Amino acid sequence: GENVEQHPSTLSVQEGDSAVIKCTYSDSASNYFPWYKQELGKGPQLIIDIRSNVGEKKDQRIAVTLNKTAKHFSLHITETQPEDSAVYFCAGYNTDKLIFGTGTRLQVFP
């Protein structure tokens, strides 16, 4: 079955810097890759997603890139702000379900 690995597990950046979180997946049949943000005490919330027919997608300060050959995808956050501090989960879709990575705790220091 699908396996999604996520790195790093924790990431600390200075406000204004960029943050990059990387995920790899095992099943080449996976075709949908969402990123969810989970703030303290809340449920995860979708922030961006990408499907396998595109290589990159942007939404303001957030972008996701997908390399199908290497089977990895990444989340890029530019000009980080303290409110970006949260746990970020990547996921891959395979055989009717989402398989989530183990999460990255991002801390943005003012």
Added chain:
Amino acid sequence: DSGVTQTPKHLITATGQRVTLRCSPRSGDLSVYWYQQSLDQGLQFLIQYYNGEERAKGNILERFSAQQFPDLHSELNLSSLELGDSALYFCASSVEAVAYNEQFFGPGTRLTVL
């Protein structure tokens, strides 16, 4: 606020007991998903229902069961509870039957088994 509601917010019980977690999806959503979030294993998919029928299954234990009712709310039943079942349980909902669309998560139920 995602529009998904879960009750109770917190639940403390003893080993061997049985509990029921409840989820109401967003208005108009037909799919309900259940996830378990523990400290060391992230978000684990348990089961999905679509319009009352089981749609997909993850690594759900035999001690766990779920159902979706005609009004589309769902319940997750956990029995013969063990210490290792302590976790956050999330419900999510979506319009479509397939999981490759945005899922809206509720605030979760924190289960503590003593």
